[in-house]
Amino acid sequence: MSMSEQLELVSATKSFGGWVKRYKHYSRALDCDMIFTIYLPPQAEEGRVPLMWWLSGLTCNDENFMQKAGAQKTAAELGIAIVCPDTSPRGLDLPGEHDSYDFGSGAGFYLNAKREPWSKHYRMYDYVTEELPSVVRLHFPVNGRESISGHSMGGHGALVLALRQPGRYAAVSAFAPIVNPIQVPWGQKAFENYLGDDVGLRTQYDACELVAKGSSRQPLFIDQGEADNFLEEQLKPERLEAVCEEHDHPLTLRRHPGYDHSYFFIASFIDEHLRYHAERLYAKR
Numbered sequence: 120m121s122m123s124e125q126l127e128l129v130s131a132t133k134s135f136g137g138w139v140k141r142y143k144h145y146s147r148a149l150d151c152d153m154i155f156t157i158y159l160p161p162q163a164e165e166g167r168v169p170l171m172w173w174l175s176g177l178t179c180n181d182e183n184f185m186q187k188a189g190a191q192k193t194a195a196e197l198g199i200a201i202v203c204p205d206t207s208p209r210g211l212d213l214p215g216e217h218d219s220y221d222f223g224s225g226a227g228f229y230l231n232a233k234r235e236p237w238s239k240h241y242r243m244y245d246y247v248t249e250e251l252p253s254v255v256r257l258h259f260p261v262n263g264r265e266s267i268s269g270h271s272m273g274g275h276g277a278l279v280l281a282l283r284q285p286g287r288y289a290a291v292s293a294f295a296p297i298v299n300p301i302q303v304p305w306g307q308k309a310f311e312n313y314l315g316d317d318v319g320l321r322t323q324y325d326a327c328e329l330v331a332k333g334s335s336r337q338p339l340f341i342d343q344g345e346a347d348n349f350l351e352e353q354l355k356p357e358r359l360e361a362v363c364e365e366h367d368h369p370l371t372l373r374r375h376p377g378y379d380h381s382y383f384f385i386a387s388f389i390d391e392h393l394r395y396h397a398e399r400l401y402a403k404r
């Protein structure tokens with residue numbers, strides 16, 4: 120077993136007949152130690168189960184979703200494992216890395232950075248698409264069926280990963296995703312610093328641009344709160360709606376009056392997302 124495949128158990132907590140477990144491992148892609156959390160439903164004690172990836176947003180780590188979304192009860196009922204990676208490399212002290220909430224630590228944007236000093240460690244795209252899935256497949260009873268979801272920056276990650284890898288995920292959904300990062304302040308700041316001014320490279324990490332490019336027909340399921348204080352400046356779901364309409368890309372976008380950007384919003388609709396994922400994860404191919 121390579122160094123990156125060796126896991127150290129950090130904690131194990133029983134939940135709805137299954138287990139929430141945190142593991143530490145060395146990531147070769149990021150060249151640092153990382154922690155991820157997995158929920159293993161009770162069915163995983165008897166056989167292999169499908170897996171939903173959850174990508175969290177700015178300022179989060181691997182724990183926010185497991186502690187706040189209340190997903191375990193329905194995941195246990197449906198027999199779905201959930202893996203929550205962290206949102207950036209950790210344990211480094213790159214210059215400026217911890218200075219702001221929307222860049223550097225806690226804000227990896229699920230991309231492979233090209234600019235120094237970020238390029239050696241900030242390779243979250245490779246980490247969440249290749250390295251961590253290999254580790255999970257090696258150590259846990261998963262059956263090869265995967266889906267993906269996420270929130271805000273993690274919603275951006277879920278959409279981009281799915282649109283760039285047609286056929287990989289049985290389902291993709293998002294809560295309040297950043298759909299057009301190249302056109303909004305959060306994304307512009309991150310992409311400028313991580314990727315530089317290569318416009319072609321930036322568009323590869325932008326859901327609206329990927330839909331316009333048309334390389335995937337993956338249906339997208341999105342929930343958005345109308346009282347979200349990031350809605351107008353950072354999220355702009357109407358842009359994705361317009362590009363999907365123009366390119367006839369399947370999109371279900373639900374707007375919910377009164378809901379904000381928090382995990383109270385996610386907890387309110389996570390069961391519907393899990394059922395959406397389960398239907399597709401268990402569908403006959």
Ligand SMILES: N[C@@H](CCC(=O)N[C@@H](CSC=O)C(=O)NCC(=O)O)C(=O)O
Pocket residue numbers: 175176177178179183187220270271272273380381382
């Ligand atoms: N601190 C910032 C906002 C931080 C914030 O709202 N983070 C969200 C994700 S935002 C987009 O990626 C989050 O999930 N926070 C963690 C949580 O547990 O709620 C500010 O004050 O503006």
